[in-house]
Amino acid sequence: MPTFYVVPDGIEKMVKYFMRRYNNLPMFITENGYAQGGDSYTDAEDWIDDEDRIEYLEGYLTKLAKVIRDGADVRGYFAWSVVDNFEWLFGYTLRFGLYYIDYRTQERSPKLSALWYKEFLQNLHENQ
Numbered sequence: 001m002p003t004f005y006v007v008p009d010g011i012e013k014m015v016k017y018f019m020r021r022y023n024n025l026p027m028f029i030t031e032n033g034y035a036q037g038g039d040s041y042t043d044a045e046d047w048i049d050d051e052d053r054i055e056y057l058e059g060y061l062t063k064l065a066k067v068i069r070d071g072a073d074v075r076g077y078f079a080w081s082v083v084d085n086f087e088w089l090f091g092y093t094l095r096f097g098l099y100y101i102d103y104r105t106q107e108r109s110p111k112l113s114a115l116w117y118k119e120f121l122q123n124l125h126e127n128q
Contacts, residue, residue, distance in 0.1 A: 008059035015067045033080030037094040053113040
């Protein structure tokens, strides 16, 4: 499995850079996600119990919220990806989705991160 680094500070630094460099032009973050994969995943429950993805999203969204409070004009954020899919470089060996796909039956099941993300968005909406 390839190495993907988890560096939440990176999203804050990148947004600040674009904010300064391009006079706070409105921004949309269109792909930000966590890859699951490797030999430790043997059945659907292993894929669905994705607490590492929750930690990832929480870290990145916390840093993104901070930079927005500091004045960045971020107008959208899209987690990659809603469902597990075919990745051009890695085929079906990695899973980025908030929903698990059984590729044999096409059955879709929410991962823990999908439930967490739904609750996160509901709380965000209620607090506005």
